[in-house]
Amino acid sequence: MIFHGIKKVIIRGVNGSITVEGWEDEFITLEYEIHGRANVEVEENGDILIVREEPERSWITGNSRADIWLSVPRETEVEISSVNGPIKVENCRVESIKSTNSKITLKNVRIREIRTVNGSITGSIELAEELSVKTVNGKVELEIQDIEGDGKISTVNGSIRLLLSEFCDVTITAKTVNGKVEAPSREGEYELSITTVNGSVNVEFI
Structure with a gap:
């Protein structure tokens, strides 16, 4: 998925990994990989991009997750929150990272x-x-x-x-x-x- 004109990215993760890398291009790319039963919700609100991982929890499926990768222009503001998933951020501008068990x-x-x-x-x-x-x-x-x-x-x-x-x-x-x-x-x-x-x-x- 490709996005243009975005100045801020908000990422909300549960269980899955989050990887954000800054680059010289002027657009944003988003990729994700689903494990088990999980969804990734993507919302554009003006110049803000919101990405939410929504895993389904049950005794049958266990801890489902979605691993998320984003490439963003280096001056794009990034805000991340996560529970139970590793976070990797490289070459970009981060306003905040808030996590538990990460x-x-x-x-x-x-x-x-x-x-x-x-x-x-x-x-x-x-x-x-x-x-x-x-x-x-x-x-x-x-x-x-x-x-x-x-x-x-x-x-x-x-x-x-x-x-x-x-x-x-x-x-x-x-x-x-x-x-x-x-x-x-x-x-x-x-x-x-x-x-x-x-x-x-x-x-x-x-």
Whole structure:
């Protein structure tokens, strides 16, 4: 399926995987693969594209799912929510990712918000815009190329490891209740607050 003139994509997943990749073309492509009894509902509302996975749940069919793949122009705003399915996002602009029981993998994304329960967050961020990351029962391992605005990263029951480029003009404040903290002391234009309850914090500039 091909879509033109879309400025924002909203994806709602249950059980299936979600993969979004940014590209240089000016249109959006959508593909999906059904496993068991599931549907994918697609809605265009002006310049907003909404994609919903709708699996059928029963004791006969088990956990049906639909795996979803989208290719979008790099400046298209992407919003994702998912339960029980892995999320992979590459080379695009992400407004938010909210998930439960999902592994989140990022590659060269511009991103603002991530919320997850029972899932890890790993990968690379091209630009963190007033970044807000919260996870419960999951580690955070991110390489960040640039930061604009103050940011917060927090976990409960999970370690945090960050690799920041020299373009990240930030003051680091880091603390943990039960764990070890290793973070450089330097002054920057913005503040990046890092906290965890049960886990270590490790921050390096590369």
